[in-house]
Amino acid sequence: MEYAAIVLAAGQGKRMKAGMNKQLIDLNGIPLIVHSLRLFEEDEACKAIWLVVSEPERQTMEKLVAEYQIGKVKGLVNGGAERQDSVYAGLKGMEEAEIVLIHDGARPFVAKPILTKLADEAAQSGAAIAAVPVKDTVKLADKNSVARTVERKNLWAAQTPQAFQYELVLAAHEDAKKHGFLGTDDASLVERLDKRVTIVESDYLNIKLTTEEDLLFAETILKKRENQL
Ligand SMILES: Nc1ccn([C@@H]2O[C@H](COP(=O)(O)OP(=O)(O)OP(=O)(O)O)[C@@H](O)[C@H]2O)c(=O)n1
Numbered sequence: 001m002e003y004a005a006i007v008l009a010a011g012q013g014k015r016m017k018a019g020m021n022k023q024l025i026d027l028n029g030i031p032l033i034v035h036s037l038r039l040f041e042e043d044e045a046c047k048a049i050w051l052v053v054s055e056p057e058r059q060t061m062e063k064l065v066a067e068y069q070i071g072k073v074k075g076l077v078n079g080g081a082e083r084q085d086s087v088y089a090g091l092k093g094m095e096e097a098e099i100v101l102i103h104d105g106a107r108p109f110v111a112k113p114i115l116t117k118l119a120d121e122a123a124q125s126g127a128a129i130a131a132v133p134v135k136d137t138v139k140l141a142d143k144n145s146v147a148r149t150v151e152r153k154n155l156w157a158a159q160t161p162q163a164f165q166y167e168l169v170l171a172a173h174e175d176a177k178k179h180g181f182l183g184t185d186d187a188s189l190v191e192r193l194d195k196r197v198t199i200v201e202s203d204y205l206n207i208k209l210t211t212e213e214d215l216l217f218a219e220t221i222l223k224k225r226e227n228q229l
């Protein structure tokens with residue numbers, strides 16, 4: 001199923017403590033955001049990429065898109081204070097598409113078959129997310145002590161891409177805006193509309209580069225891939 005991608009890069013990367021937007025950190029000599037954009041540039045089902053950036057970094061991002069020949073980027077959209085605001089700006093700024101995959105620019109390692117599965121599932125059911133079963137035991141805390149242990153067998157860690165029928169995810173964002181709801185992912189906004197969201201099992205390499213330790217994992221993943229070439 002054809003789709004358009006919104007790639008999010010308008011955050012500040014505060015938790016990375018790199019003194020810069022983590023999207024611009026080089027992994028094997030190539031900026032993180034370029035690794036993530038290439039996922040969609042190289043997927044023939046992706047017909048357009050909309051890159052959400054922070055205004056001060058717009059020129060830098062434009063130069064990277066040109067330098068690395070990411071030809072599917074149809075436009076750069078200015079993001080907002082929260083991730084949700086940036087997604088909404090992307091939805092409003094893009095040319096309409098039937099299916100949209102919303103992806104964190106901080107996740108450069110999505111397995112290609114997942115993209116297809118997500119787009120196909122969203123076309124069928126309206127909404128689908130990449131996710132992996134939780135490996136740790138999860139505790140619900142009450143201040144600094146355990147309130148209860150959450151049963152693990154039904155727990156999944158949501159990732160991105162998150163795929164949606166465009167009209168559905170736009171309606172979900174507008175509903176959230178109207179009710180002042182701020183979620184940490186887009187699926188949670190769709191769930192509020194009592195819509196079921198399908199889980200597409202991804203893998204544990206689809207990490208979100210958030211703190212400096214994640215850079216170590218990223219370098220190892222890239223080395224492993226190079227050795228397989
Ligand atoms: N206002 C925001 C916040 C986040 N993002 C993007 O959403 C993705 C996931 O967010 P996160 O990993 O939290 O990135 P940052 O917000 O940059 O990190 P931090 O919270 O550490 O500042 C990232 O690709 C980030 O660039 C965005 O486009 N706009």
Ligand SMILES: C[C@](O)(CO)[C@H](O)COP(=O)(O)O
Binds near residue numbers: 157184208
């Ligand atoms: C969307 C997400 O990647 C799913 O796990 C995650 O919620 C993003 O959280 P962040 O704090 O904005 O990185």
